[in-house]
Amino acid sequence: MEKDIVTSNFIEEFVKEDLEAGKCDAIQTRFPPEPNGYLHIGHCKALCIDFGTAEKFGGKCNLRMDDTNPTKEDTEYVDAIKEDIHWLGFDWDKFCYGSDYFEQTYEYALELIRKGLAYVCQLSPEEVKQNRGDVNTPAVSPYRDRPIEESLDLFQRMRKGEFPEGSMTLRAKIDLASGNFNMRDPALYRIKFAHHHRTGDDWCIYPMYDFAHPIQDALEGVTHSLCSLEFEAHRPLYNWVIDNVSVPHKPRQIEFARLGIDHTVMSKRKLRALVEGGKVSGWDDPRMPTLCGLRRRGYTPESIRNFCDRIGVAKVNSTVEYSFLEHCLREDLNEKAQRAMAVLRPVKLIITNYPEGQSETFPVENNPNDPEAGTREVTFSRELYVEADDFLETPVPKYKRLYPGGPECRLKGAYLITCTGCEKDEKGNITAITATYDPESRGGNPADGRKVKGATIHWVDAATAVDGEVRLYDNLFSDPAPDAADKDYLECMNPNSLEVLKGCKLEASLASAKPSERFQFLRLGYFCADSRDSGEGHLVFNRAVTLKDSFGKGNK
Known part of the structure; x- marks a missing residue:
């Protein structure tokens, strides 16, 4: 030795x-x-x-x-x-x-x-x-x-x-x-x-x-x-x-000491009951603490091994925050995951002064943390998709996104735009946002150096966007200690542990995503192409973890 x-x-x-x-x-x-x-x-x-x-x-x-x-x-x-x-x-x-x-x-x-x-x-x-x-x-x-x-x-x-x-x-x-x-x-x-x-x-x-x-x-x-x-x-x-x-x-x-994590159970008997009782879709349900479930959700082996190394080896049982496991995943994916743009709750954005029928491309970094990751081209045209919550017809105080007469906002990597209004159907529902763009601000940075007060907004070109299903996961249990002896763990289950969004709009490059391939969707979090359900013609992405890191902040 x-x-x-x-x-x-x-x-x-x-x-x-x-x-x-x-x-x-x-x-x-x-x-x-x-x-x-x-x-x-x-x-x-x-x-x-x-x-x-x-x-x-x-x-x-x-x-x-x-x-x-x-x-x-x-x-x-x-x-x-x-x-x-x-x-x-x-x-x-x-x-x-x-x-x-x-x-x-x-x-x-x-x-x-x-x-x-x-x-x-x-x-x-x-x-x-x-x-x-x-x-x-x-x-x-x-x-x-x-x-x-x-x-x-x-x-x-x-x-x-x-x-x-x-x-x-x-x-x-x-x-x-x-x-x-x-x-x-x-x-x-x-x-x-x-x-x-x-x-x-x-x-x-x-x-x-x-x-x-x-x-x-x-x-x-x-x-x-x-x-x-x-x-x-x-x-x-x-x-x-x-x-x-x-x-x-x-x-x-x-x-x-055994590993204990809040907001979960570690008993195979209880996990089996969740599977056999139909509370989850199987042992590999992305909400399960099983390794196959974490893998399907988007966790990497490096993040899990790093988590185990950093919590250490002790002689006294203790409980680790689930948010620390998420923190380890964010650290790993921030270095590895390719960036992409996706709009989960889409609303159309029409740039009224952009020429009809015109289209162009912009180079976008695949991963700013990896110099060898290179760039990809994303298309841009008159009609785009943005997130519905990036627009308010009547803004609240300190709102810096799109609203009629509001400040200039950046379209990520493209142009500066100013919102001019919105279009509605007969029921009063917003069907499109309207805006004008500054042709001199290509790349999203104003040529004259003027300061932009509005936020940066991610977007997807309506002409080339692909549809996808996105599954948003949260803790399977809302109670931090569902395994406690005085509790029925089934009654501690989180009714909002899964939200399925259909009709999401994804940038065209995601159409070729391979099962289990991981991405950072800008502003939204880290996502993984579902290993079971995602495939050509039916894209399904699981949110592995949000961008916001709550570890140590008591948010859980």
């Missing part, structure tokens, strides 16, 4: 100490998601820690699907997890499943029984709870002193399917009076007659996570088992398993 590696958190400090002390020659971590749903932003923090720590120290990270619960897993989720990890820019050394170790895990269970460290218990789940005791009262297990040969026979018959579900468990013999309830003879195996997505009906007993996980880590040569803070109280059990079965390696478990 390079001695000059600079650590940035306590996990990296522990790893560096272990390497320097010779406790391991190289770093091996693992990321062990349960394939019962799609990865969300909370998993991303763990993912970045597992893969990132190995990467920093020149080690390796395995991807292991925790498929010890056969009733919840599906290959759909396995494929999605792989895709998300690759999208973020990580790759694994070895891909495997927890079920790959079922036979070895079973043999280790037999080893514990033979050592007198595990026994078959016939208490029902309800009876186990009743006999669990409290901080002053030890737990009770009438089967604790069952003879070793009897437990061996019963456990082997459990595997053969001779006993009904819930009638027996295999329990570790540790300490019924332990102050850590995880050590009060915890269950190691349970009977479950369920079809497994990989092993089919070969097994009807399945190991508990607290038993399977340390064995899997040890068999893979994991040196540092990095997990979230709720497993801190389980660490003594993790170490007990490692110390009492003949595994080839002894991993070290280190815990870190």
Whole structure:
């Protein structure tokens, strides 16, 4: 290991100490998601820690699907997890499943029984709870002193399917009076007659996570088992398993605080309920905190990794503002996204003194922050589209946009114009705004240097504009803490989390936008061509984030 590696958190400090002390020659971590749903932003923090720590120290990270619960897993989720990890820019050394170790895990269970460290218990789940005791009262297990040969026979018959579900468990013999309830003879195996997505009906007993996980880590040569803070109280059990079965390696478990973000929920169970209940359009709904949802909305892998890096690794749970995640995206897209003009709520602007039938083009920078991005040509003619809220027939105080007799305004990159009035239909609805332009102000800058008091307005040429659908997203939950124990998260949902605008007018260059391509729509925000619905003849753009940065301002 390079001695000059600079650590940035306590996990990296522990790893560096272990390497320097010779406790391991190289770093091996693992990321062990349960394939019962799609990865969300909370998993991303763990993912970045597992893969990132190995990467920093020149080690390796395995991807292991925790498929010890056969009733919840599906290959759909396995494929999605792989895709998300690759999208973020990580790759694994070895891909495997927890079920790959079922036979070895079973043999280790037999080893514990033979050592007198595990026994078959016939208490029902309800009876186990009743006999669990409290901080002053030890737990009770009438089967604790069952003879070793009897437990061996019963456990082997459990595997053969001779006993009904819930009638027996295999329990570790540790300490019924332990102050850590995880050590009060915890269950190691349970009977479950369920079809497994990989092993089919070969097994009807399945190991508990607290038993399977340390064995899997040890068999893979994991040196540092990095997990979230709720497993801190389980660490003594993790170490007990490692110390009492003949595994080839002894991993070290280190815990870190989970990621909490306001205005969202991180429970896969609750996210699944949103999907199955039709509250969202799917796991990849752009309002979801899933990585596939964030990707579809327009988030970049760099912005998410930067977010995870900047919130740091802590030992105390906390909640991060969603606006900080948006802030990280703005920073990234400000440097990368091509600029374009789009009018979401269009009204026609007629420049009455511009020659009918005439058209011209203006060069516009694709990205002022990228010198190599070049320019594109946008067309200009007598009739344009502008935003409806860029005009008021009767202006309010300090209004600097278009109104009859108002100040000159700039048309972005084109000309200076002065509003002269508007046209209405028989119902009094405004159908067009009228204005005159100054032919000497080409490029939007007055040749005579006069100061312009009006605002700069974006526009789209009516002659070449293309129609599009734009989806404006907001937080899925209006309550900042929808996951709180005293709240029904479904009642906290934001009824205004999605607004769909049809008939938007987009500059012609957007007609060739590829799915997932990102743009800054001038004055409006950052948008992404929808990866599912957008295509030739039907353009759909999702707003990834607004231009205004509210992080740290309490606007959320």
